[in-house]
Amino acid sequence: MTKDRRIHEKLLKYIIEVTFLDKDVIKDDTLLFEEGIFDSMGLLFLIDFIRDTFHIDTKDNELLVENFASVNSIAAFISKRIGFEESKKLVISDK
Amino acid sequence: METTSKAFSKEILNIENIELVCDEICHKLRGNIKNQLRRRGAVVGISGGIDSSVVLALACRALGQENVIGILMPERDSSPESLTLAQALANKFGVRTVVENITATLEGxxxxxxxxxxxxxxxxxxxxxxxxxxxxxxxxxxxxxxxxxxxxxxxxxxxxxxxxxxxxxxxQIVAATNFKQRSRMAMLYYHAESLHYAVVGTPNKHEVEQGFFVKFGDGGADLMPIGHLYKTQVYQLAEYLGIPQEIIDRTPTTDTYSAEQTQEEFFYQMPFKEMDLIWYAWENQYREEEIAKVLQKSVDEIHNIFKNFERKQHTTSYLRAAPIF
Structure with a gap:
């Protein structure tokens, strides 16, 4: 399984656990907020899950629909941040 | 979406006959308290804000000032201005007041x-x-x-x-802070029960429908006479009822946290005048294009604000729900 797919799977497992929805209902491109699966508290708990699971602190200016609309967009946001954090570590270790 | 017959405009919420609207509210308030609740008068928690001031004035008009009591409930984080303005309001309408400082209760x-x-x-x-x-x-x-x-x-x-x-x-911050509204509610009911009065709540339409109240806190009351009025309409009533100008001019605050905080930055995210119009449009199913044109906003922005209203109403439905059994 690729790293990106592992992120997708962890997100899907989390969403199914907290929403009690059938796993067939949540697809990678399901619009989580648009379709009412998550509300503001859902977003707050999701940010907590992202911090605990992927060690990423979401910033105010990252609270954008393009980062949180669906499992696909959340996974892309996480991948981008993980890539950024890893590149920061590389820069530090190069010094 | 269907279009309602009245064209959308910035003046659509202006009350044409304020005297009539006030008379209707007062007639209902009097009937509810005397016939339905069978109480002798009204207890109103007054904060020096526009909503509680209008409710106090309406209660006086409906029941006579001798049958109304204003309760002022400051605590450690309250602005001193709240107490001064609430007292000035009570003096203007000749209403008895009781000051109950709830700081010790909250510490408890x-x-x-x-x-x-x-x-x-x-x-x-x-x-x-x-x-x-x-x-x-x-x-x-x-x-x-x-x-x-x-x-x-x-x-x-x-x-x-x-x-x-x-x-x-x-x-944790919200749950702890909500002790303030719930303590005030308990104090209002103490005075109401000791006088055989009803507790008259002060939330306006936005507070009720967007869920900007604390369940069993400021949402706990026997009746809410301005619960159907938009904020700009509450201001129109305030002018008509003769609410002191300092209260009318005061920016609505939550008066809940130690740092100063307007209701707009805490919850509503837009000025009342604009919010009233867009909420009205959303509620009455006006077309997004029509609203965008009148308010000089993009259709996308109006669409997202509608979505935000929908979400707030849905998310806060728990607050308005009666106990389930």
Missing amino acids: FGCYKRRDEAIARVFPEFNPLTDKAKIEIKQNIGQNLPSLFSLTIITSAGEILSKLLPVNEYL
Whole structure:
């Protein structure tokens, strides 16, 4: 399984656990907020899950629909941040 | 969406016959208290804000000022202006008042301690004795994602620090702060029961429908005479009823956190005049294009604001729900 797919799977497992929805209902491109699966508290708990699971602190200016609309967009946001954090570590270790 | 017959305009919420509207509210208030609730008068918690001032004036008009009592309930974080303005209002309408400082009650509940513990987990340098704190929404309402709260502290040196609130700290701060509204509700019922009066609540239409109230706190009352009025309409009534100008001119605040905080930055995210019109349009199913044109906004922005209203109403339906059995 690729790293990106592992992120997708962890997100899907989390969403199914907290929403009690059938796993067939949540697809990678399901619009989580648009379709009412998550509300503001859902977003707050999701940010907590992202911090605990992927060690990423979401910033105010990252609270954008393009980062949180669906499992696909959340996974892309996480991948981008993980890539950024890893590149920061590389820069530090190069010094 | 269907279009209603009346064309949308910025004046659509103007009340044409304010005297008639006031008379209708007062007639209903009197009937509810005397016939339905079978109480002798009204208890109103007054804060020096526009909503409670209008409710007090309406209660006086409906029942006579001798049958109304105003309860002022300051606590450690209240602005001193709230007490002064509430007292000036009561004097103007010739209403008896009782001042109940609820600070000790809140200390007993651990309200401040529990709140400050949560704040210190986000900002370990926070000193509750010298620093001030508030929570606020920083995202744009036009963004199609639910809004989240940030915690802002203002240090004694004047430095302003802000962070997105993690879920556990957000929940603890809100739960601890809600002791304020719930303590006030308990105090209002003490006075109401000791006089055989009814508690008249002060929420307006936005507070009720968007869920800007505390369940069994300021949402706990026997009746809510302005619960159907938009904020701009409450201001129109205030002018007509002769509410003191300082109260009319005062920016609506939550008067709940130690740092000053307007209702707009805490919850609504847009000026009342605009929000009233867009809420009315949303509720009455006007076309997004029509609203956008009148208010000189983009259709996308109106669409996202409609979505935000829908989300707020849905998310807060728990607050309006009666106990399930």
